[in-house]
Amino acid sequence: xxxxxxxxxxxxxxxxxxRQVVEGIAGGGLKPGEKLPSHxxxxxxxxxxxxxxxxxxxxxxxxxFIETQRGRGTYVCAALPKVDRDGQMExxxxxxxxxxxxxxxxxLRLPEIVELVRSANxxxxxxxxx
Amino acid sequence: MTPVLEFLxxxxxxxxxxxxxxxxxxxxxxxxxxxxxxxNGAGKTTLIHIAMGLLSPHGGAVRVFGVSPLDDPVSVKRRxxxxxxxxxxxxxxxxxxxxxxxxxxxERWDDALERQLMDRFGLSGRDxxxxxxxxxxxQVALLCAVCHRPELLLLDEPAGGLDPVARRExxxxxxxxxxxxxTAILFSSHHMSDVERIGGRVVLLDQGKVRIDRDLDxxxxxxxxxxxxxxxxxxxxALERLPGCLRVRPVFDDWHVVFEGDPGNGIRCVRxxxxxxxxxxxxxxx
Numbered sequence: 001x002x003x004x005x006x007x008x009x010x011x012x013x014x015x016x017x018x019r020q021v022v023e024g025i026a027g028g029g030l031k032p033g034e035k036l037p038s039h040x041x042x043x044x045x046x047x048x049x050x051x052x053x054x055x056x057x058x059x060x061x062x063x064x065f066i067e068t069q070r071g072r073g074t075y076v077c078a079a080l081p082k083v084d085r086d087g088q089m090e091x092x093x094x095x096x097x098x099x100x101x102x103x104x105x106x107x108l109r110l111p112e113i114v115e116l117v118r119s120a121n122x123x124x125x126x127x128x129x130x
Numbered sequence: 131m132t133p134v135l136e137f138l139x140x141x142x143x144x145x146x147x148x149x150x151x152x153x154x155x156x157x158x159x160x161x162x163x164x165x166x167x168x169x170n171g172a173g174k175t176t177l178i179h180i181a182m183g184l185l186s187p188h189g190g191a192v193r194v195f196g197v198s199p200l201d202d203p204v205s206v207k208r209r210x211x212x213x214x215x216x217x218x219x220x221x222x223x224x225x226x227x228x229x230x231x232x233x234x235x236x237e238r239w240d241d242a243l244e245r246q247l248m249d250r251f252g253l254s255g256r257d258x259x260x261x262x263x264x265x266x267x268x269q270v271a272l273l274c275a276v277c278h279r280p281e282l283l284l285l286d287e288p289a290g291g292l293d294p295v296a297r298r299e300x301x302x303x304x305x306x307x308x309x310x311x312x313t314a315i316l317f318s319s320h321h322m323s324d325v326e327r328i329g330g331r332v333v334l335l336d337q338g339k340v341r342i343d344r345d346l347d348x349x350x351x352x353x354x355x356x357x358x359x360x361x362x363x364x365x366x367x368a369l370e371r372l373p374g375c376l377r378v379r380p381v382f383d384d385w386h387v388v389f390e391g392d393p394g395n396g397i398r399c400v401r402x403x404x405x406x407x408x409x410x411x412x413x414x415x416x
Contacts, residue, residue, distance in 0.1 A: 007323035008403045012350040040309045047302055049163060049329035050309050055347070 001036060003046050013048055017056035025065060025076060027124040036066060036074045132196045133157035134282045134314040135181055141189035141338075142176055150176045152338035153190070158282070158314050163330030165346070166318040169412055172335040174318040175214075178286045181316065182212055194282065208236060211275030211283045211313075213268065215290035219259045225270055226255030229277075236278035247273045250303065265296030272300065276307055283307075285317035289324060301327060322405040332404075336412050346404075352391060354399035355410050357384045372397075381416045 001024060005016050024030035039057050043050040057074060060066045064081030068074045103113045135158040143149040151173045158164050166174050179185040180192050183199030183206060192199065199206040219228060233239045251269040259267065268288065275283065289297040301324055307313055319325055325332065332349055334342040342349065363369055366378045366385060374390040388410050389399050
């Protein structure tokens with residue numbers, strides 16, 4: 001698993017770790033049932049306090065993305081959490097509007113915005129294979 | 131549970147009438163990491179020296195493992211490790227001699243950890259201290275501070291003056307120690323990115339008082355900064371009365387306003403990295 005943190009990001013470090021694990025799962029780079037490094041190993045790998053990584057893992061576990069099997073390690077859940085599809089659609093529609101208004105203000109046209117989404121998708125789905 | 135380190139209303143001045151520390155209270159729990167922040171002269175070093183028993187407080191008290199470091203200096207120092215930017219190591223002795231001296235002082239000395247850190251830092255016992263680079267000297271100091279497996283590490287600007295590579299190595303070693311030993315750490319630093327990495331809680335000293343004492347993640351998520359044109363808000367006192375307002379500071383044509391929580395009232399408030407937050411909270415007016 002590739003995780004990179006940036007202390008000058010606007011998100012706190014545990015949130016950056018959470019985001020990257022969720023992106024890995026969404027993009028298919030992290031498969032259901034796959035084992036994650038222990039929070040101590042990841043903490044040394046990315047040079048971040050162990051409690052910060054543990055906090056990210058705990059929150060991901062509470063959200064149903066990963067599970068800790070005592071004495072064995074931490075795994076991506078075999079069955080990922082069911083999302084409230086209608087509520088999520090509404091949130092995504094709002095996010096899409098925000099993206100569109102920013103892109104139009106930057107002078108982009110719709111086909112360029114669609115290409116932007118495609119290229120972001122390519123990054124998300126192939127990042128983990130590289 | 132008794133805290134590992136406890137400051138109770140600590141005051142100290144060097145010149146009459148100008149307190150360096152003015153009623154400082156906070157504690158460090160077992161295995162907790164606390165970053166001590168503040169501008170130069172805010173009192174960080176004085177506070178750490180008081181915790182070590184190198185200085186006595188003029189008011190209030192300090193407790194390390196429940197006892198005063200002045201009453202029982204030996205038993206306290208046995209359980210504490212100390213590294214400071216200003217630490218002077220004996221220049222003519224060799225690394226091996228310095229380590230042997232520390233090993234002699236402490237009953238509990240971890241030879242395996244000593245060997246491991248010597249390897250990791252690439253140190254040779256035959257080198258004389260005066261031949262070491264600043265980074266290597268600090269690594270020797272860290273080794274001497276941790277091989278008796280202290281329950282509390284006091285680090286005063288441990289990475290001050292080190293290049294980015296040496297700083298990162300220092301950080302890596304600290305994090306490995308946290309993983310293996312669960313040592314409680316109080317460290318002062320001006321490197322906000324290091325503070326974010328080593329994490330835990332943040333105590334911000336400002337003019338001798340505790341300005342902020344909070345979990346780092348909560349600090350980053352709860353506190354935000356708004357920039358309001360001075361032309362649109364002529365009266366800063368009105369801004370100060372807004373709920374959650376922590377500070378108003380003029381910066382050129384704007385007010386920079388630090389809020390705890392969402393200020394509402396249609397004010398756009400952004401979350402900022404620790405470095406910016408530090409400047410917004412204790413920076414001067416422009």
